[in-house]
Amino acid sequence: MSNYGLDLVYRPDLPALIARWQREITPQELQAGYQAVLTAADAAGCSRWLLDLRRREDVVEPAVNNWFGTTFAPALRGRYAAPVRIAFLVSPLRAQRAVTAVVSAASADCRIATFTDEAAAHAWLAQAEG
Template sequence: MHLHGLDLLHRPDLPALIARWQREVTPAELRAGYEAVLAAADAAACGRWLLDLRRREDLTEPTVNAWFGAVFAPSLRGRYPEAVRLAFLVSPLRAGQAVTAIVSAADTDCEIATFTDEAAAHAWLAREG
């Protein structure tokens, strides 16, 4: 599926939902993209997501990061049988940028990690516990 500047693919064999942003997007498109990821994850009952940001230049859009930390991530609490695991895949050139707002473990059931290597991201998503 391709919408909001991203491609979505559910891979039950990994297991993961893969969201790849294919271009720069506006803040509205980015929020809509996260909502599309959530809808696809709900349909697949998949709480492990690979969010590929390598083609995006700006990883720190402030209004979206604030919304992500205050609204979106907390809405994931208890949504799936296990904690949601979000692997952000970034270009090594942008690895120093903060990808998301600080998300409190007390407010969400999310585990969040940033990777520059896709195989490492998939290994982290697939691990038990």
């Protein structure tokens, strides 16, 4: 599926939902994209998500980060059999900014980590809750 500058693919072999933003998007498109991720995750019953932000420059958008932390992330609590694990894949130049903004937003409602290497992100998603 491709909407909101976003390609979504569920990979049952991983298992993970992979969302790749393909272009710069507006904050409204980003929120709609997150809702599309949630809809796809609900349909698959998948609590492990890889969100690829490498093609986006605006990985730190204050209004969206506030919405993510106050509205989106709290709605994830108890939604699936296991806590939601979100691996954010970012470019090395954006890594530090992304970590600071995202981790503080949702730590209570889901597990979040930021990666610059896709293989490492998949390995982290595959870990069992401990």
